[in-house]
Amino acid sequence: MFVNAENIHHIVIASTEHPVDFEQFKKFIQKSPFVRRVAFIGKAIFDLPEFPEMVKFCALNNIYLIFGEVGETSTENLRALVEYKNVILINIYEDKHNVQLLNQYKQEFNSDLPDINIIVTVKHSPQDEISPTSYAFYNLADDITDIACLKLLNEPMLNYNGELLGCWQNPDKKHPINAFNLGMEKAFSSASIKKMLNMLKTGKICKSCPCTRCPVFASLVWTNQKIDVYKRVFNDD
Ligand code: SF4
Structure with missing residues (x-):
């Protein structure tokens, strides 16, 4: 199976513990001209000393950010989110001052962007923790039109250091x-991605694949389903 990285325009970078290394990130973007949107998950990306520079670099390379x-975070970083x-899109914790500041910058730069979604923190009681939804695990493959495996090709996730999750x-x-290090094209022609796609398509266990240890795959097996990720994402007959 040949995965054409030219078709992969959106990626996610997990930055829950560490920010990316800016120099490495720049090289990656230069090696991956088809990437058009990068979504950062986690707050640590705001610890990147060159954060405003990174946003500007992405703008100059026509890359949208989430x-x-x-x-x-600093006012310089907040300003870069608008400038x-x-x-x-950003999700931001309830902080009236920061939201006010972002709206001021939006006026200053005459911009409707970014869309600001306020995260409301809800405290869970111990009772909530054992609610029936805790068992949603068993139904992970109920709707395979919206299953995490599809993200492998329509919005693959990298770790902050570039490792392909x-x-x-x-x-x-x-x-x-x-x-x-490799750029999107080489990373996606690697044997490990092909093995993951093949395992999902055939249902045959491949011990070296992370899917072997994943509850989603277990759920697919229990519900007797297989999924051709490539076909579903690219509608390729
Ligand atoms: S089965 Fe594999 S591709 Fe699907 S969610 Fe689990 S690790 Fe990801």
């Missing part, structure tokens, strides 16, 4: 393929 979690007009459910800690 930030899944804006926490405490280059390439940040389309594929999808956000990947349970493995070590990932041999580094997309920052």
Whole structure:
């Protein structure tokens, strides 16, 4: 199976513990001309010393950005979220001052972007923790039109250091393929991605694949389903 990386325009970068290395990130973007949108998950990306520079670099390369979690951060970083007009959406914790500031910048730069979604923190009681939804795990493959495996090709996830996780459910800690070093094309022609796609398509276990250890795959097996990710994402008959 040949995965054409030219078809993959959106990626997600997990930045829950560390920000990306800016120099590595720049090289990756230059090696991956088909990437058009990067979504950062996690607050640590705001610890990147060159954050405003990174947003500007993406704007100059026609790349839109999404930030899944804006926490405490500097006014320079908040300003960069508006100034280059390439940040389309942010989720931000309830902080009236920061939201006010962002709206001021939007006026100053005459921009409708970014869309600001306020994260309301809800405290869960211990009772909530054992609600029936805790068992949703068993139904992970109920709707395979909206399953995490599809993200492998329509919005693959990389770790902050460039390691190719594929999808956000990947349970493995070590990932041999580094997309920052290789660029999208080489990373996606790697054997490990092909093995994941093949395992989902055939249902045959491949021990080296993270899917082997993933509850979504277990759920697919229990519900007697297989999924041709390539066909579903690219509608390729
Ligand atoms: S089965 Fe594989 S591709 Fe699907 S969610 Fe799990 S790790 Fe990801």
